[in-house]
Amino acid sequence: MTEIGDPSEGSDAALALDFALGTLDGAAMRAGEQRLRRDPAFSRDVAHWQDQLSPLTNEVVGIAPPRYVWEAVDRELFRAAPVRAVAPADSIWSRLAVWRGLAFAASGVAAVSLALLVSRPGPAPVAVPPAVPTGSLLAASISSTDRAKAVLITATYDPSRGAVILTPAAADASRGLTPELWLIVGTNPPKSLGVIDLKDPQAHRIPGSLRAQMTGGVTLAISLEPAGGSPTGSPTGPVVAAGKLTAI
Amino acid sequence: MLDRIGAGDRDALKMLYEATSAKLFGVILRIVIERGEAEDVLQEVYITVWRKAAEFDATRASPITWMVTIARNRAIDRLRAKGSRPTTTLDEAAEIRDAAPAADTLIDSANDAKRVQAALGMLDPKHAAIIRCAYFEGLTYEALSDREGVPVGTLKSWVRRGLMRMRTVLAA
Numbered sequence: 326m327t328e329i330g331d332p333s334e335g336s337d338a339a340l341a342l343d344f345a346l347g348t349l350d351g352a353a354m355r356a357g358e359q360r361l362r363r364d365p366a367f368s369r370d371v372a373h374w375q376d377q378l379s380p381l382t383n384e385v386v387g388i389a390p391p392r393y394v395w396e397a398v399d400r401e402l403f404r405a406a407p408v409r410a411v412a413p414a415d416s417i418w419s420r421l422a423v424w425r426g427l428a429f430a431a432s433g434v435a436a437v438s439l440a441l442l443v444s445r446p447g448p449a450p451v452a453v454p455p456a457v458p459t460g461s462l463l464a465a466s467i468s469s470t471d472r473a474k475a476v477l478i479t480a481t482y483d484p485s486r487g488a489v490i491l492t493p494a495a496a497d498a499s500r501g502l503t504p505e506l507w508l509i510v511g512t513n514p515p516k517s518l519g520v521i522d523l524k525d526p527q528a529h530r531i532p533g534s535l536r537a538q539m540t541g542g543v544t545l546a547i548s549l550e551p552a553g554g555s556p557t558g559s560p561t562g563p564v565v566a567a568g569k570l571t572a573i
Numbered sequence: 574m575l576d577r578i579g580a581g582d583r584d585a586l587k588m589l590y591e592a593t594s595a596k597l598f599g600v601i602l603r604i605v606i607e608r609g610e611a612e613d614v615l616q617e618v619y620i621t622v623w624r625k626a627a628e629f630d631a632t633r634a635s636p637i638t639w640m641v642t643i644a645r646n647r648a649i650d651r652l653r654a655k656g657s658r659p660t661t662t663l664d665e666a667a668e669i670r671d672a673a674p675a676a677d678t679l680i681d682s683a684n685d686a687k688r689v690q691a692a693l694g695m696l697d698p699k700h701a702a703i704i705r706c707a708y709f710e711g712l713t714y715e716a717l718s719d720r721e722g723v724p725v726g727t728l729k730s731w732v733r734r735g736l737m738r739m740r741t742v743l744a745a
Contacts, residue, residue, distance in 0.1 A: 332733050334726075342736065343714075343729075346704070347649050350713045377740060379638040380689035381708050385603055387595035394598075394612050395590055398619045403583050533613035 341370030345378060393537030465545045467568040469498070477547065477566040478523060480506075482539050488528045489518070489539075497523045498565060502549035507560060508535055509544040509567075520554040521547070541572045586623055593637065594619070597644045603709045604648035614651050618644045649711030692742040700735030703728055 332339040343349050344357040361368045463482040468474045477498060481490045489506075504523050507515035516538075521529055531539060546567040548560035555561050597618060601611045621643055629639055693701045706717060718725045 332737070334729065334733075339729075339733065342733065346707050346732065347645060347711050348707045348714045348717070348732070350715065351653065374736070375642050376635075376638055377736065377743075378704075378708060379635075379641050381693075381705070382596070382600050382641050383689060385596070385599040388599045388602060389595045390598040390612060390615055394615050395587070395594070397616045398590065398623075399583070399587070401616070401620055402586070402623055532609045533616065534609040 337367060338370055341367055342374045345371050345374035391534070393534070396537050397533070463539065463541060463570045463572055465568040465570040466494075467545055467547060467566045469495075469566050470564055476568075480545055480568070480570070482531070482570060484536065484539065486528070487533065487536050488530050489545075490526070490528050491521055492526045493523050499523045499549060502562060503552050503554055504547050504565075505550045505554045505560070507546045507548060507564075508538060509546055510538055515546060515560055517555065517558060518545075520550070523547075539570065541570060543570050544568070545570060586619070589622070590619055593640060596637075597640060600641060600644050601648045604645065604711050605652055610651060610655075611648075614644070614647050618647050621647065645708075645711070652711050688743060689739075692739045695742055696735045696738055697731075700731045700738075703731050704735050707732065 332342045340349075340357065344354070344361075347354075349357060357367075357371075361371060463484075465480045465482075466476045467478045467480055468476050476494045479492045479494055481492075482488075483490065491506075503520050505520045506518040506529065508518050509515045516535060518531060518535065519529065521527065544567055546560075546564050548555070548564045549562040550560070551562070594615065598611065598615050601614045601618070602608070605611050605614060618640070622640060625643075629636065693704075696704075703717065703721075706712060707714075712720070714725045714728050717723075717728055721728070
């Protein structure tokens, strides 16, 4: 640690410090990433400063993320198309360093992690997780809430893209207001999926945090809002159409 | 049998997630602020951790430092891709110190955390504030300079002097 250089202006040591702190602009940051791979001295200096800075995160209060974040990670890594879910056989062992390090760092889970590591058999042939049919499409006919029940727009949700394809089926009924799409799960308050267009077909991205909730049986609804969408986070205008999402 | 191996790795990642996700989510939220975005970033971080676990070098960094680095880099990437965001000014940052340090046994010891707090407390407040701003907001020197009306060179020297002093204090 004592051999870490004095980070005087313009020196490599200063660059390493700035890199670790994250104050370099995009191009310099990428150059630094390249250098990290081929320059051991630079990479040692960066690691030194990262270590020095990382206790700053002790000031940050941990906040439990919502459940669906893990579910999304799990789906992405272990339940997606087998080709992406499969790890190269030998990397199982190279990964052990992380788990082992954490096992020692996190006293609470140490015993369990070690037990897991010990019980794991040697490098194995490619492990193919059971294929779980995710990625199946869901669709909703979003019909007007008046007596006519005319289909206003059809919505097809494609989980692999995290987007809903909206296809208007009737004349634009937005009357100069801004249509906003809402997700309603059971009796929970509607959650905004963003403002949409009732005129043209479009792919509309679902916020990452809400994707896990796009499942069969939930309701999609459209309300008419002022320009820019609801100012409150809840529908403020009339709900003009709604429909249930079902698997197709 | 094959299924069990697959499941074993998954369990290991899940355990890692359960032990570290609150900490990383807190770090990411400090940088990107917006919750939905922070959730997306957190998801990317664990996918990256999984894919890059083979590159992790235990002789070089502690696992949590490595993961925090990935989380910060991802959060900063997201922030910069998006443009700007509401930011705290330097003067506010001097005030910001989350009410309670995270009660977590993962990072070093509680002792270390206290020593770092103490070391930061001994710096010139301007130096400590700029270090916090840079670390938690992912701002470049240029952006910090624009915002604070302090020349880039001055900011750089504050950061350097602050960190060198911190290192001396911690080494003592």
